[in-house]
Amino acid sequence: MTSAASESSQNPASALPKSWEPSAVEAELYQGWVDAGYFTADATSDKPGYSIVLPPPNVTGSLHMGHALDHTLMDVLSRRKRMQGYEVLWLPGMDHAGIATQMVVEKQLAAEGKRRDEMSREDFIERVWKWKAESGGTIGEQMRRLGDGVDWSRERFTLDEGLSRAVQTIFKRLYDAGLIYRAERLVNWSPVLQTAISDIEVKFEDVEGELVSLRYGSLDDAEPHVIVATTRVETMLGDTAVAVHPADERYQALIGTTLEHPITGRQIPIIADDYVDPEFGTGAVKITPAHDPNDFEMGLRHKLPMPTIMDETGKIADTGTRFDGMDRFEARVMIREELAGQGRVVAEKRPYLHSVGHSERSGESIEPRLSMQWWVKVDELAKMAGDAVRDGETTIHPKSLEPRWFGWVDDMHDWCISRQLWWGHRIPIWYGPDGEAVCVGPDEIAPEGYVQDPDVLDTWFSSGLWPFSTMGWPDKTDELEKFYPTSVLVTGYDILFFWVARMMMFGKFVARDAGEDAAPGPVPFHDVFLHGLVRDEHGKKMSKSRGNGIDPLDWVERFGADALRFTLARGANPGSDLSVGEDHAKSSRSFATKLFNATKFAMMNGARPAPLPDRADLTDVDRWILDRLEQVRAEVDADFDRYEFGKACEALYHFAWDEVCDWYLELAKVQFAAEPARVEATRAVLGTVLDALLRLLHPVMPFVTETLWKVLTGGESVVIAQWPAATDVEADAVAAQRVSDMQKLITEVRRFRSGQGLNDKQKVSARVTGMGEADLDGKLGSIASQAWLTDPAPDFTVTASLEVRLSRATVVVDLDTSGTVDVEAEKRRLAKDLAAAEKELASTTGKLGNEAFLAKAPEKVVEKIRGRQQVATEDVARLRARLAELDGK
Template sequence: DRQLLIVADEHVDPEFGTGAVKVTPAHDPNDFEIGLRHQLPMLSIMDTKGRIADTGTQFDGMDRFEARVAVREALAAQGRVVAEKRPYLHSVGHSERSGEPIEPRLSLQWWVRVESLAKAAGDAVRNGDTVIHPASLEPRWFGWVDDMHDWCISRQLWWGHRIPIWYGPGGEQVCVGPDETPPEGWEQDPDVLDTWFSSALWPFSTLGWPEKTPELEKFYPTSVLVTGYDILFFWVARMMMFGTFVGGDDTITLDGRRGPQVPFTDVFLHGLIRDEFGRKMSKSKGNVIDPLDWLDMFGADALRFTLARGASPGGDLAVGEDAVRASRNFCTKLFNATRYALLNGAHVAPLPAHNELTDADRWILGRLEEVRAEVDSALDGYEFSRACEALYHFAWDEFCDWYVELAKTQLAEGNAHTTTVLAAVLDTLLRLLHPVIPFLTEALWQALTNQESLVIADWPEPSGFEPDPVATQRISDMQRLVTEVRRFRSDQGLADRQKVPARLGGMDGADLSTQVAAVTSLAWLTAPGDAFEPSVSLEVRLGPGMNSTVVVELDTSGTIDVAAERRRLEKDLAAAQKELASTTAKLANEDFLAKAPQKVVDKIRDRQRVAQEETDRINTRLAGLR
């Protein structure tokens, strides 16, 4: 029999249950702290194999699970079990690998006293010696380093760096360095160092420290550390602790030729890569992505661009095949645009004088300079996703979708300098994209410039080309006009690229007289003949204040199969009405509105609005068929 102590401690919640709990300081972290506060004995009742040991009871030798049943049965036999059962939730740690419940157990381990180390790591960020990107993660950094507990560094594993402690036959112990020989007959500690202890040595140990080496002089400290935010504490903080600890060594300061060093000046923390539904990847869920499979399917450039495009500082990236497929399509678009330019004789050469450039030329060159500046700004701030987004939308939405198409019109009109502009834009664009799409851009750039290698080419410098606001407004108005005409054509049942006669009125008043050929080509129109009779017309408001109007008259007679178009519209109308009825019914359900998240409700309202607009549009079109 053993006398039990009863202590009062603030850790216990008096409102929960009876307010009385057991205290086992050797088998629970919270109980251990209570035991320290009240100087309780630290009695261990379990061995390393999870068996009851050294209790002096009939339970010694039993497995932990077997003992739990036996103890309860023994208590029941003595009439000490309370019949009332009130189940409650409690957290029990489980092994991530095996799923087995973890049993805390007091044991003798090796520790690092971290107070001074953690302070130095925190001060390095406070003083600006090391900058964390994004800054929003700085509070998490300080929360850890300013409240860090001593670090247990010994592990009972089969792999790792052996702890360099040796024990003598009389219980003596000594630390033996890598170049020293332990005393004969002494045994080394069987434990290994924590993985993060070994990893914390990485920045300088890989460069030869503690020896003085050319590599250490040239490459230390590291300029940028790129890693996931999930190991900010486990790895980054430990590297900072060790780096600042040795930062004043002669090998680091080069015998005083430079001051104490931190291991890296900038830390970029990216998010975690998750599956397309935002779930953490795990073998048990079967959602782990093998990058080698995607390399085979989509190519290294597409995968690299996908990851870089999603690498927002501190934000997770949900990625699926659709995202990588979109990147592959982007690479294909880039290839086709460069191929078109090369087939038309594009080569890098000095640009013509400003007054010889068309509005489209001035617009694309001005946009190129704006994008170059934005990419530089984004990369300087470690905003890789912003840089990739800027390049993606410029390359696809502006250069390929608009300027390349306008270039076809300009070349047809005999503007030979167009190929020079194409080459100038591609030269800079390929260099800007090279860090994230290295293989394709290398091949295309060499073909375009006939130079040795893009990887050793200079990064684009400011061109000095100022955006032209007049040309930019004209191109913006031209794009709006073409887009509206294309939409109107679709509403009229005309197929894409089906040419129809049209008359453009008000182009001079809208300052678009130089854009007639472009609008005619890109909107798939033809010049009106002598017998031109418009059957439909469209008014488009243009200009900075929408104070100019262009009237587009089209002759669609004989171009549409009215019966077939009516059948198509009626089919589309049925689908739109079905969507409208479904969304309206959901929004009329009070129970649904009360329980559904606001985002879901807003999304359904948007669907209802779109369905209503589509229904109205189709009804108008059906009424106009004749």
């Protein structure tokens, strides 16, 4: 045996690195977990199943702080359940991200002097797949850096063959059920991308524009006319009516008449509609049904013509005016000038700040545009999604977000699912020579001579199937049998309406469609945990424009994955945003280092998990820390079960740092100097506590806990260790009180020393009195050690003293012979304490003298205040006596 091996066998702590350097161990530890198969789920296992599907990030993207929060929380849940004995499936994957991916490849083509429309569809798709193979794995590597315990053997991609089959299957089922249809409706149109985009891809920004008031009808004030205001003058080419409120007396004579359009010459009617606000502006509004959502609805109600005046690129088209071919913004200026020349511009307001929707991907302002598209009829599906929460099949955490859920699903509009792109799931509709349409299922072939619809499906359509398509649906698989419905969905509240609602609708439809009685079936997940947004340390939303974004991988490099994870989990509670900054990450890194150093020190002193002696043979301090461990374990379990990640982390942090490291470990040093039996008991208690603490912390901080736990226990891996179980030992209240008294006494002495400006090692001559043998139980040495006290000289005579009364203990400091005490500083300290005690006495006395309060307050509350009054009375008397004594010096 080598000397190093001999040293390691004698003291396991020698197997640990000199200091905690995350970057030196994280990659190797993670790969070891993967190679060992710890994250690979067994669908045939007898263990109860627990499953989470990863919200699929875009294949084009990289992880931002929101992703890092998502992944951390899912990993915490998965690791804990695995330790609790569940068969855990955390299923990873990526979304093909139709628009984003197509844009990336088109930019590459542009750099080569090529355009998509110069290629065949097949060649372009082949080019995208090539890009995906070469550059689409960034997020996967980043997930490994975070420590994501996902089942890589089941990684999925929304365009995989199996998932594509699921998409085609559900499309046909919805189509055959009459829930998918084709119609000309208003959509969010991107002139740059030349496709419809979803609501979630539209970001509203305040921009400076102009508000122009236009005169329709006669230029003679005595003749029929109306004045309307608009921020988009160019759309007036598509006006087919002017609307007023039916009760507006100003326009009663005009309702039902027509006015000549000032440019096209068309006769447009004056209509009455309750939608119009008579108090806003002139009380008259121009109606452009093909280019405004509200106007479109009004156009449907009044059967108005709906001419589209712009082509796919945002240029004016088919108006028969000289403005055809102009860009929409150029036309805005030219039309305004023509109207001004006619004397029809009666007012202009510039700049006029108003909110305008912009394409999240391409950046330009979107154009509401009438377009022939494919739609999902959502009424029935949305009702099932709403009822699932109402009936308790799915629980939303926090409950306070339920009204937002109902507000969305109870008022959902039909969903536009077609996109004018090439990359994505092609719509499985084929058209015959005479325009007839047929929906082709995954095992069917279109009739000869039929041509497939050129559009692809909205990315949200395929991601809406994610919980069950990833497990093999529509086939019956072991995964579906074991892990579906999934246990919990973890996501941000900002996409509650878009993704969560679609998954719920599809999941309920699939289950209902498979049943004989057509009744709604199982939900896709039992719990929905909605966390908030990650903001910067000042509470501002992170964005590129503000320059306040934080790269989570940068924090992993600088502080370690555990520090990033603990920072995020510590701030995460249901529905609440969290603010993070570099100081938070540094604090978490310090916590990891503290845990490492404390555990290593404990092992160097022989700490190890071992059978504990009888409780009667343990010290008060031993019983106290074991009882606190059980109390914290119960608290952490309850918090995790409620998805209160922040509370669980706070409990673990303060237990580890404040109680284990700062108190028990320090007090254990005194016990290590005791007789052998006491030393062995202390080692066993400390080892037991650290063993459980590392397991409790493992889901949040997997790397440092794995490093320490394996050496501490000699076990294979904390990943597969058993989660700490509840004990049936009754807590020792007497020991807890004694330790609490000792802590307060030591803290007060430390405060005295600090007020005196004494350094940490400087001894003060003092003695502890008033403690019986049962109270002492080894604490006298602890008090002396922790407060840096020394025995007084033989000729010790007390002429003044510091007296701290807790239980029956008093610390008496020799102010004459210690040579270290600043009497004036001590008087200032006592005066401050006296003021606080007098304030407390006045407050409690006032409450107890208030008859109205005494009549309403519960007896327990009154008794508690009487106890506070008694303590304050004693403190006032004691502190006044001390000050009087010092004043005589």
